[in-house]
Amino acid sequence: MNISAWTKKIRQNSQIGLGFTLSAGILLLALLGPWLAPHSPLDLVGPRYGSPDANALLGYDYLGHDVWSRLLSGGLSLVWMSIAASVIALVSGALIGMVAGFFRGRIDQTILWWSDVFLAFPNLILILLVVAMLGRDPWLIVIIVSIAFLPGVIRLSRSITLGIAQQEYIEATTMMGYSTYRILLREILPNISMPLLIHLGTMLSWAVGILAGLSFLGYGVEPPAADWGLMVNENRAGLQIQPYAVLAPAILIALFALGTNLLAEGLGRAQSGIKEAR
Amino acid sequence: MTINTGTTISKLEQPRRWKIKTQSRRSTFISFERITQAGTNQYTIPAWLPWIVKRIVSSLLGIIVISMLVFAATQALPSDPARVILGPEATEDAVEVFRKHLGMDQPITTQYVKWISRALQGDWGHSIDSNIPVTQLIAGRLENSLALVASVLIVIIPGSLFLGVFLALRRDSWIDRTCVSAMIALKAIPSFAIAIGLMMLLATSVFPVLPAVSLLDPNQSAFAQPIFMILPALTLVIATLPYLTRLVRGSMIEVLDSEFITSARLRGLKHRTIIWQYAIPNAVIPAIQAIALTTSVMIGGVLIVEVVFTYPGIGSALNSAVDIRDIPVIQAIVVFLAGSVMLINLLADIATVMLTPRLRTQPASTGA
Numbered sequence: 001m002n003i004s005a006w007t008k009k010i011r012q013n014s015q016i017g018l019g020f021t022l023s024a025g026i027l028l029l030a031l032l033g034p035w036l037a038p039h040s041p042l043d044l045v046g047p048r049y050g051s052p053d054a055n056a057l058l059g060y061d062y063l064g065h066d067v068w069s070r071l072l073s074g075g076l077s078l079v080w081m082s083i084a085a086s087v088i089a090l091v092s093g094a095l096i097g098m099v100a101g102f103f104r105g106r107i108d109q110t111i112l113w114w115s116d117v118f119l120a121f122p123n124l125i126l127i128l129l130v131v132a133m134l135g136r137d138p139w140l141i142v143i144i145v146s147i148a149f150l151p152g153v154i155r156l157s158r159s160i161t162l163g164i165a166q167q168e169y170i171e172a173t174t175m176m177g178y179s180t181y182r183i184l185l186r187e188i189l190p191n192i193s194m195p196l197l198i199h200l201g202t203m204l205s206w207a208v209g210i211l212a213g214l215s216f217l218g219y220g221v222e223p224p225a226a227d228w229g230l231m232v233n234e235n236r237a238g239l240q241i242q243p244y245a246v247l248a249p250a251i252l253i254a255l256f257a258l259g260t261n262l263l264a265e266g267l268g269r270a271q272s273g274i275k276e277a278r
Numbered sequence: 279m280t281i282n283t284g285t286t287i288s289k290l291e292q293p294r295r296w297k298i299k300t301q302s303r304r305s306t307f308i309s310f311e312r313i314t315q316a317g318t319n320q321y322t323i324p325a326w327l328p329w330i331v332k333r334i335v336s337s338l339l340g341i342i343v344i345s346m347l348v349f350a351a352t353q354a355l356p357s358d359p360a361r362v363i364l365g366p367e368a369t370e371d372a373v374e375v376f377r378k379h380l381g382m383d384q385p386i387t388t389q390y391v392k393w394i395s396r397a398l399q400g401d402w403g404h405s406i407d408s409n410i411p412v413t414q415l416i417a418g419r420l421e422n423s424l425a426l427v428a429s430v431l432i433v434i435i436p437g438s439l440f441l442g443v444f445l446a447l448r449r450d451s452w453i454d455r456t457c458v459s460a461m462i463a464l465k466a467i468p469s470f471a472i473a474i475g476l477m478m479l480l481a482t483s484v485f486p487v488l489p490a491v492s493l494l495d496p497n498q499s500a501f502a503q504p505i506f507m508i509l510p511a512l513t514l515v516i517a518t519l520p521y522l523t524r525l526v527r528g529s530m531i532e533v534l535d536s537e538f539i540t541s542a543r544l545r546g547l548k549h550r551t552i553i554w555q556y557a558i559p560n561a562v563i564p565a566i567q568a569i570a571l572t573t574s575v576m577i578g579g580v581l582i583v584e585v586v587f588t589y590p591g592i593g594s595a596l597n598s599a600v601d602i603r604d605i606p607v608i609q610a611i612v613v614f615l616a617g618s619v620m621l622i623n624l625l626a627d628i629a630t631v632m633l634t635p636r637l638r639t640q641p642a643s644t645g646a
Contacts, residue, residue, distance in 0.1 A: 121615075121619070122619065250474050
């Protein structure tokens with residue numbers, strides 16, 4: 001695939017541009033925010049549900065923390081956890097799916113059946129079940145979210161591998177006696193990487209929804225630490241008096257999900273556009 | 279074959295199971311010639327029967343495995359439920375007595391067999407929190423949730439079919455482009471953010487016309503108190519409609535581009551006939567799988583929406599059960615939800631095969 005045609009497509013595609021700007025913007029805000037915050041996210045600096053003033057751009061929350069400072073410090077957990085969960089799901093799912101699609105037969109059947117069983121658990125329900133029993137350690141949550149995403153990745157990478165594995169150049173490598181390991185990683189993986197990358201964007205936006213939802217329900221980051229989902233929940237009672245404390249984190253979460261989703265949509269469109277042109 | 283590109287966008291954004299299955303199927307909707315093969319031997323068993331039996335058995339197995347997984351997760355994991363329920367202050371003796379009470383001193387397989395055989399008779403144990411039988415606790419909640427899900431489906435199924443076909447017929451017009459962009463944006467927004475937005479718009483800040491909290495009267499059916507259902511239902515409609523509409527639009531466009539439509543045009547059939555008798559029936563079949571997927575996604579989404587609006591449904595029941603680790607309630611609800619998803623998928627697969635002539639005669643070709 002021609003690189004310059006690619007970059008041209010990407011530049012023409014406003015969706016990717018907007019998606020990239022949004023995701024990168026939120027990412028920067030989340031990463032640099034903790035250093036830019038004027039107050040500590042845990043300091044009580046004003047009245048409960050106080051309105052915005054010179055000291056606090058977005059007013060005060062249910063205990064009197066500065067909403068702006070909490071907003072700046074509260075994105076990191078969501079951002080790193082959603083990225084980690086999606087990447088783990090992508091890498092492991094791609095490998096399992098490739099193995100299923102390449103070897104077929106019984107391995108394939110078994111893997112498919114198990115992913116069907118796990119698909120039967122709605123994502124959030126599966127995660128809640130495990131969090132209820134094992135606790136809310138961030139890494140634990142990351143792992144369960146990626147397990148919840150795994151069946152989708154497996155099915156995707158399996159179906160593409162199935163098609164590729166029957167092509168002549170793969171047959172040729174088999175006849176040349178290349179090791180299975182090499183065929184999978186050097187010959188098949190590069191050819192399935194683009195759809196998988198697009199799926200990564202989709203998964204990121206799901207992960208943002210799920211993880212923010214989880215901390216909204218109170219099973220994510222533990223209070224009093226700042227976290228966007230948690231902030232929405234904490235300040236819900238004051239929605240009428242101080243809407244910024246709820247609205248601001250909700251908007252940031254929505255923008256991050258939107259950005260990653262647009263990125264995936266745009267990449268998908270660019271990819272199919274190029275294929276059509278050929 | 280690399281992935282089938284012209285329609286990749288709509289396919290890649292469709293999550294999971296549905297996408298891949300239909301990729302193999304979708305190409306088959308178009309050819310109807312094969313129906314004749316079935317006509318030649320009417321008196322043998324229909325070709326789809328063994329497939330359905332196999333599919334049902336595999337789903338049953340799936341449900342059994344799900345119940346095992348749930349049981350294992352709640353009863354056998356390193357965390358000690360008795361200790362978890364009683365809290366860190368309880369004495370070792372009290373925990374031991376309570377473990378016996380829960381039957382946890384027996385081997386795990388015995389526990390599972392006991393639990394599942396009682397469950398099959400409708401006894402899911404008693405809630406640890408309130409000591410009410412779990413089935414009784416869930417029944418009313420379930421009714422409310424079903425009312426919610428049903429009213430959402432009643433809106434989104436006809437809505438997405440109409441809107442999807444409408445947009446496909448006006449492909450690339452300004453209205454199509456605007457709607458598609460709006461749908462992409464809406465699809466990404468997490469449901470609780472939508473819920474909060476709607477709550478501010480319609481209940482608290484801008485137009486305070488609807489109740490922000492769904493305090494249903496437990497003695498009446500949820501349908502009798504629709505005012506409390508509007509906001510939760512609207513949230514779910516907004517969260518699910520874009521996906522379904524885009525899918526119908528995509529599959530309609532694909533059908534319109536296919537050769538049998540061109541040949542119908544060349545034969546001089548009326549536009550109206552082509553759309554209604556040729557295109558729409560073929561475009562609707564993929565929607566069955568998408569509706570199944572939407573319903574199962576909604577089963578997860580309903581939890582958050584119910585919590586936001588304090589709607590007394592099965593999702594908020596699960597949420598509070600998780601909060602206090604009421605294990606029998608968690609077990610029952612999770613098995614029930616996962617079982618329903620399995621059932622929905624099964625029904626959708628059967629409907630797809632039965633409505634697609636070529637699959638009906640050669641269901642084995644799907645590999646399912």
